Structures are given as structure tokens and as C-alpha cells.
Amino acid sequence: MAWAGLSWLVDVCFTLEACGMTRSHRREIELGxxxxxxxxxxxxxxxxxxxxxxxxxxxxxxxxxxxxxxxxxxxxxxxxxxxxxxxxxxxxxxxxxxxKVSRERISQSRLRALLEQLYDGSAAPLVVQLMETERFTPDEIVQLQSLIERLDDVAVNKKKKGKGG
Amino acid sequence: MAWAGLSWLVDVCFTLEACGMTRSHRREIELGxxxxxxxxxxxxxxxxxxxxxxxxxxxxxxxxxxxxxxxxxxxxxxxxxxxxxxxxxxxxxxxxxxxKVSRERISQSRLRALLEQLYDGSAAPLVVQLMETERFTPDEIVQLQSLIERLDDVAVNKKKKGKGG
DNA sequence: GCTGTCCTCCGACAGATGTAGTAGATTGCC
DNA sequence: GGCAATCTACTACATCTGTCGGAGGACAGC
Incomplete structure (x- = not known):
């Protein structure tokens, strides 16, 4: 499986985010x-x-x-x-x-466009839709679970920081 | 918030799925x-x-x-x-x-295209990407968690059914 | 050196899309 | 009844995209 792990993708995404490339560009690349x-x-x-x-x-x-x-x-x-x-x-x-551009970059560019065009930028509906309409293997589900937990941790940390600092 | 609940979307998606519209169509609707x-x-x-x-x-x-x-x-x-x-x-x-077509229908059509074009139809990478690069509110995270659990249940049930007949 | 093959560069063309103008019908109002 | 506003239908046109052909250069083999 190409699913030996999600980490590579996760890393790429974090990198993108670190580069400040995740927001603000409506449509960087237009491809047919x-x-x-x-x-x-x-x-x-x-x-x-x-x-x-x-x-x-x-x-x-x-x-x-x-x-x-x-x-x-x-x-x-x-x-x-x-x-x-x-x-x-x-x-x-x-x-x-x-x-010269990565698959993730394109993917993100398109997802962003989709978000803006359909849901005013809110990502959750798309995630929901994907999770509901697509099939996932048990392994993938486990991976997703751990990702969510990670998101959750981040959220919790932020909350703590916000309160304590 | 428009996030009073995910249930509406979930329902729509299930409906779509029931109609057999979730797979197999590469590109039902092409919109600029x-x-x-x-x-x-x-x-x-x-x-x-x-x-x-x-x-x-x-x-x-x-x-x-x-x-x-x-x-x-x-x-x-x-x-x-x-x-x-x-x-x-x-x-x-x-x-x-x-x-005449719902937002979800379009959304799904586009997502499907994206999946095929970028990841040979595998949805998980997109979900990962969305979860990593987009922001979610704590509420949304909770919602996503429960969705995942639900997915998990389905998977487990299927396994049982497959075994039991 | 000629020929065939493969490559690059350029031009072409149809269909889709974004955008809008014009002509003619309809309707409300004086 | 005539004028102004508004609507529909049709046409137009530039750009982008998908698709490809032909001209001409480079190179291998006879």
C-alpha cells in the first residue's frame, strides 16, 4: 500500500504551512x-x-x-x-x-479554491463530505483518528496558552 | 454559526450514497x-x-x-x-x-475529480491534507471525532457481517 | 553525403468559459 | 397610444485548454 504511513504527507503539509503558503492565495495555479x-x-x-x-x-x-x-x-x-x-x-x-510543484501544493491549491467557492472557506464540511462519501480502510480510519487527536491536542494547547499567558 | 450540527450534511451524503451516486462517475458536472x-x-x-x-x-x-x-x-x-x-x-x-443540484452534489463531484486526478481515487490523503492545513474550531474537532467513531463503527459492523454471513 | 528517425518550435483550430452588447417583446404609467 | 424601464434571446469576442500537424534541425547508419 501507498499507506505505509501518513507522516510524509503530514510533514509536507506542515512545511507548507511553515512557509506561510496555506492561506491567502485564492488560486495560485490554474491547471486544466x-x-x-x-x-x-x-x-x-x-x-x-x-x-x-x-x-x-x-x-x-x-x-x-x-x-x-x-x-x-x-x-x-x-x-x-x-x-x-x-x-x-x-x-x-x-x-x-x-x-517543480508538488502534488500536495496542487492539491492544496485546488482544495482551497473548492473551499472558497463552495463553503466560504470553511473546511469542515468538505472533510465531512469526504469521510461520509468515500471509503476508508480500517487502517486509514486509525490514521485519521490519530490525526484528529493530534488536532485536538493542538486546540487544547492553544486554549491553555490563551488562558495562562 | 452554520455549524449547529453536521447532521444535515451527513444526511445528504448518505442520501447520495443511497442513490448510488458516490462512485463511478468521473465528472458528472463541469462548471467554470x-x-x-x-x-x-x-x-x-x-x-x-x-x-x-x-x-x-x-x-x-x-x-x-x-x-x-x-x-x-x-x-x-x-x-x-x-x-x-x-x-x-x-x-x-x-x-x-x-x-437543481445541491451544493453537496457539486462539492462531491469536484472532490471526486480531485481524488482521481491527484491520488488515483484514494480519499485519505485529501482528508489528511485538509485536516493539516486548514483550521478547525474545537467544536468542529469534536464533530469530526464523532464522525470518525461512526466510520469506525461501520467498519467494525461490516467486518462482523462479513464473518457472520 | 543521403536517408530515416527523433526532437523542438511554431502555428492552428475547435470547444468551453467569461463577459457583455444589441434587438425586440412586455409592461407600467402618463 | 406612446415612452421608459425591464426582460429575454441572440450574437459576439477574447482567452484558455485540448489536441495535433508541419517545418526544420540533429544524429545514426549505410
């Missing part, structure tokens, strides 16, 4: 579906050429895109600052593209 | 940002005319849109099956628009 799909392929493969991304799409999603379609999309992603490209000696003259 | 904003206004006002929606947008978001812009968007929403319109006796000749 195809762009996102290709970016996802790039996350999964790691740095890759146009052809590698194209193959990856075919193999994993059965998606048949023209070489130039992938290329155009990668170029647009580069223009948006989501990927970088450079020439690598070991890949002929083909450019190697590398994702 | 402006469309969503106007649909949101309609959720908030209840059935309303073009002008009322327009005013609502100005008052709540400071959004200044031309009358016809709102109208066009509402018409497009109607074509997409998200709203209905009819002539009401008490509103002159103006059509009264009414939201």
Missing part, C-alpha cells in the same frame, strides 16, 4: 485536466522526456496522445512554472522535464 | 468558476431572478457583473441541468431560477 494529468505522470515517473511521459500515459491510463500534444502541454506547464526543462546529456537532444 | 459563483449565489438566495442574483453578487462579493453576463451564465447552467427556470406570476415577466 489534461495539464494535471500530465503533471501527475511526471510526479510518478520523476524527471522524464516528452516521450517517456507519453509512454507513461499510455501504459497507466491507456491514454493515447500525440507526441506534440504532450509536448505542448509540458511547455504550457513550464510557462506556468509547474515544471522545468533542461537538456540532459544522456537523453539525446530531448529535453528532460521535471515537476 | 463564474458559473459556480453564480450557482452559489442561487443556493444562498433560494429561487431568484437574474437581477436578484446580480444584486446578491454585488452585495456579498462586491462582484460587478453585467446583467446579461449573469443571465448568460444562468442560461448555461440551465443547459447543463444545474438550474431550472420558470415564469413566476409575482416577478413580472422575469424568469425565476432555481438551483
Amino acid at each position: 485536466d489534461a495539464e494535471l494529468e500530465i503533471l501527475k505522470a511526471l510526479w510518478e515517473t520523476g524527471p522524464a522526456t516528452v516521450r517517456e511521459v507519453m509512454n507513461r500515459l499510455r501504459e497507466t491510463s491507456g491514454r493515447e496522445l500525440a507526441y506534440t500534444t504532450v509536448q505542448t502541454t509540458l511547455t504550457r506547464l513550464e510557462k506556468k512554472g509547474c515544471v522545468t526543462s533542461r537538456k540532459a546529456a544522456d537523453s539525446g537532444q530531448a529535453h528532460v522535464f521535471r515537476a | 468558476d463564474a458559473e459556480l459563483e453564480i450557482l452559489k449565489a442561487l443556493w444562498e438566495t433560494g429561487p431568484a431572478t437574474v437581477r436578484e442574483v446580480m444584486n446578491r453578487l454585488r452585495e456579498t462579493s462586491g462582484r460587478e457583473l453585467a446583467y446579461t453576463t449573469v443571465q448568460t451564465t444562468l442560461t448555461r447552467l440551465e443547459k447543463k441541468g444545474c438550474v431550472t427556470s420558470r415564469k413566476a406570476a409575482d416577478s413580472g415577466q422575469a424568469h425565476v431560477f432555481r438551483a
